[in-house]
Amino acid sequence: MTASTAPIATDKLxxxxxxxxHIFREVAGEFDRPVILFSGGKDSTLLLHLAIKAFWPAPVPxxxxxxxxxxxxDEVIEFRDNLVEKHGxxxxxxxxxxxxxxxxxxxxxxxxRNPLQTTPLLDTINEHKFDAVxxxxxxxxxxxxxxxxxxxxxxxxxxxxxxxxxxxxxxxxNGRHRPGEHVxxxxxxxxxxxxxxxxxxxxxxxxxxxYFAHQRDVFSRDGMWLTSGPWGGPRDGEEVFSxxxxxxxxxxxxxxGAVESDAADVRTVIAEVQAxxxxxxxxxxxxxxxxxxxMEDRKREGYF
Amino acid sequence: MSDLLRLATAGSVDDGKSTLVGxxxxxxxSVLADQLDAVERASxxxxxxxxxxxxxxxxxxxxxxxxITIDVAYRYFATPRRTxxxxxxxxxxxxxxxxxxxxxxxxLGVLLVDARxxxxxxxxxxxxxxALLGVPRLVLAVNKIDLxxxxxxxxxxxxxxxxxxAAELGYAEGAVLAVxxxxxxxxxxxxxxxxxxxxxxxxxxxxxxxxxxxxxxxxVPFRLPVQYVIRPRTAEYPDYRGYAGQLTAGTVREGDEVxxxxxGRRSRVERIDTADGPLPAAAxxxxxxxxxxxxxxxxxxxxxxxxxxxxTATDELDATVCWxxxxxxxxxxxxxxKHGTKTVQAxxxxxxxxxxxxxxxxxxxxxxxxxxxxxxVQLRTSEPLPVDDYSVNARTGSFIIIEPKxxxxxxxxxxxxxxxxxxxxxxxx
Numbered sequence: 001m002t003a004s005t006a007p008i009a010t011d012k013l014x015x016x017x018x019x020x021x022h023i024f025r026e027v028a029g030e031f032d033r034p035v036i037l038f039s040g041g042k043d044s045t046l047l048l049h050l051a052i053k054a055f056w057p058a059p060v061p062x063x064x065x066x067x068x069x070x071x072x073x074d075e076v077i078e079f080r081d082n083l084v085e086k087h088g089x090x091x092x093x094x095x096x097x098x099x100x101x102x103x104x105x106x107x108x109x110x111x112x113r114n115p116l117q118t119t120p121l122l123d124t125i126n127e128h129k130f131d132a133v134x135x136x137x138x139x140x141x142x143x144x145x146x147x148x149x150x151x152x153x154x155x156x157x158x159x160x161x162x163x164x165x166x167x168x169x170x171x172x173x174n175g176r177h178r179p180g181e182h183v184x185x186x187x188x189x190x191x192x193x194x195x196x197x198x199x200x201x202x203x204x205x206x207x208x209x210x211y212f213a214h215q216r217d218v219f220s221r222d223g224m225w226l227t228s229g230p231w232g233g234p235r236d237g238e239e240v241f242s243x244x245x246x247x248x249x250x251x252x253x254x255x256x257g258a259v260e261s262d263a264a265d266v267r268t269v270i271a272e273v274q275a276x277x278x279x280x281x282x283x284x285x286x287x288x289x290x291x292x293x294x295m296e297d298r299k300r301e302g303y304f
Numbered sequence: 305m306s307d308l309l310r311l312a313t314a315g316s317v318d319d320g321k322s323t324l325v326g327x328x329x330x331x332x333x334s335v336l337a338d339q340l341d342a343v344e345r346a347s348x349x350x351x352x353x354x355x356x357x358x359x360x361x362x363x364x365x366x367x368x369x370x371x372i373t374i375d376v377a378y379r380y381f382a383t384p385r386r387t388x389x390x391x392x393x394x395x396x397x398x399x400x401x402x403x404x405x406x407x408x409x410x411x412l413g414v415l416l417v418d419a420r421x422x423x424x425x426x427x428x429x430x431x432x433x434x435a436l437l438g439v440p441r442l443v444l445a446v447n448k449i450d451l452x453x454x455x456x457x458x459x460x461x462x463x464x465x466x467x468x469x470a471a472e473l474g475y476a477e478g479a480v481l482a483v484x485x486x487x488x489x490x491x492x493x494x495x496x497x498x499x500x501x502x503x504x505x506x507x508x509x510x511x512x513x514x515x516x517x518x519x520x521x522x523x524v525p526f527r528l529p530v531q532y533v534i535r536p537r538t539a540e541y542p543d544y545r546g547y548a549g550q551l552t553a554g555t556v557r558e559g560d561e562v563x564x565x566x567x568g569r570r571s572r573v574e575r576i577d578t579a580d581g582p583l584p585a586a587a588x589x590x591x592x593x594x595x596x597x598x599x600x601x602x603x604x605x606x607x608x609x610x611x612x613x614x615x616t617a618t619d620e621l622d623a624t625v626c627w628x629x630x631x632x633x634x635x636x637x638x639x640x641x642k643h644g645t646k647t648v649q650a651x652x653x654x655x656x657x658x659x660x661x662x663x664x665x666x667x668x669x670x671x672x673x674x675x676x677x678x679x680x681v682q683l684r685t686s687e688p689l690p691v692d693d694y695s696v697n698a699r700t701g702s703f704i705i706i707e708p709k710x711x712x713x714x715x716x717x718x719x720x721x722x723x724x725x726x727x728x729x730x731x732x733x
Contacts, residue, residue, distance in 0.1 A: 012308045167404065169702070174713050
């Protein structure tokens with residue numbers, strides 16, 4: 001490389017960060033009521049980190065929205081509340097339980113609430129008239145996500161229409177939408193799981209403790225290590241073991257599995273991710289195993 | 305060397321492009337076991353004897369059902385030397401729309417041909433679109449080389465024909481490489497093939513790993529389209545006012561004299577802020593916040609630029625457009641133009657030329673531009689825009705055309721006479 005006095009954005013993480021910040025600022029400039037989807041997971045925590053950097057020294061000019069299945073890990077909720085307080089953020093919580101209680105949703109026979117999040121999400125977007133909704137989705141996660149734009153238009157029913165996507169050219173994002181429509185925005189589109197972790201290490205981003213190795217009572221179901229919680233526990237014949245595990249993704253406890261791991265800090269997690277032979281969703285998410293097009297189908301309905 | 309390469313792939317139907325992309329992912333171990341399991345299961349369901357690697361790529365239900373790729377997909381793979389962002393652009397349905405989209409961010413284009421068929425009309429058109437968008441380098445992957453018995457002469461004829469065509473489009477010899485590959489069997493994709501002893505060049509992956517990426521020119525005057533004005537109005541920062549944006553050209557340094565477009569007001573860079581602390585200088589591509597020495601009225605859509613080189617703003621745009629909408633473009637159309645961070649009203653005052661995609665010839669003063677057609681237009685904008693020629697700077701020389709009613713993206717626009725690149729030969733009048 002030629003000598004230069006200027007700090008040039010050639011390294012990959014700096015370039016990804018610059019792109020993410022640019023996306024946040026475009027939305028702040030073009031939309032009236034943006035919101036950041038926030039679950040307390042690593043991708044949404046990274047989203048928030050980028051948002052804070054994009055508007056520093058001003059506070060983040062959008063609230064957070066958590067669609068709460070009620071099937072959370074305590075550590076994650078505590079982490080969420082601490083982060084909200086530390087940065088003086090506004091948090092909107094949509095409790096899936098309320099939708100079940102008043103009959104707008106019915107509990108599924110398998111007890112999983114991940115697929116139930118779509119209705120509360122869309123209802124809350126409508127109620128608050130959110131016009132831009134930031135999500136932590138990455139194109140490397142799944143085949144249907146690989147086809148999604150950074151600015152992804154949703155129709156008045158919140159649905160994704162893959163065949164009617166707008167072409168996305170250069171970095172000229174088009175946020176135009178009609179009343180009732182909204183745009184999902186994915187600032188991490190071009191990041192990979194490894195990029196996320198190496199950036200977390202570089203920036204010293206704090207994460208919920210369940211991402212790192214800890215001792216936990218788990219039982220095996222459908223090839224995943226599940227743990228007891230508000231979503232239920234082992235069924236007859238499901239033996240409980242105490243294992244050293246960590247989580248690669250954070251979701252509904254009923255369908256998010258732990259992986260056996262000794263990776264207790266970010267550096268060892270990175271080594272593990274580099275060596276892994278399974279995707280994070282394939283390893284630990286039952287909801288993606290339903291069919292070849294499980295994610296596409298959920299996205300069409302308006303899922304994250 | 306840059307650790308990131310953005311590339312776009314293009315090919316005709318059945319050239320095996322999805323298989324090639326699948327092969328790149330597979331051979332760089334970017335495909336993890338569960339994804340491969342899913343492909344193997346799906347391949348068995350379809351009655352195939354070997355895993356169909358294209359299933360790694362074709363993500364939408366209708367794509368798998370029809371066995372075709374419909375929409376641009378983005379893929380990520382890495383080797384110890386480089387990370388790759390690959391825009392996989394389908395060849396048949398709406399190919400200009402998809403190729404233009406993929407090429408708009410690409411530093412290299414990989415074109416695929418079937419060794420049995422050679423260079424097709426569509427190959428030429430894809431190359432022309434990549435040239436139009438200013439993609440600096442091309443690779444021709446001559447696929448299915450196994451089906452022509454690894455015949456050197458067949459490859460040589462195709463390679464020669466393509467490099468000649470690329471030269472006519474303005475590509476220097478060193479900017480174009482032809483590689484004989486079998487995506488199905490893996491020959492010369494990531495591993496050198498023992499069956500092409502006559503080929504001494506790099507494998508496709510070796511080439512992608514080592515090809516130089518042109519850095520952004522540094523000796524150009526800097527530009528910062530203002531995205532957002534940061535005004536905390538907090539106890540700690542009661543009077544802070546910073547102009548946030550991503551540098552689209554040049555390098556800005558603390559103390560630089562600046563001019564604001566369109567107001568023409570001048571000031572000086574007091575500080576280049578980031579959340580990690582101030583920088584002495586920042587180059588093209590960085591997202592920064594400028595604090596100026598004077599209180600000026602600056603808002604989103606304005607451009608802060610080097611005072612040593614004041615950009616000329618114009619409300620008459622002479623541009624090449626790639627029309628991406630089913631609704632045809634006619635002279636007199638009222639549209640929106642987004643350039644940088646500014647969106648303005650505009651009218652199409654004249655349709656100058658249309659470039660025929662089938663014949664790659666041009667027609668003067670056409671009645672309309674249809675979906676996937678490329679043409680020269682004149683636009684008048686409601687406010688002057690500080691544009692550059694696309695061939696000088698793709699970031700400040702590009703714009704999109706938006707339908708005012710429903711907000712759809714109608715066209716990709718390139719400022720200035722970029723078509724001579726094509727006009728030399730392929731698109732001559």
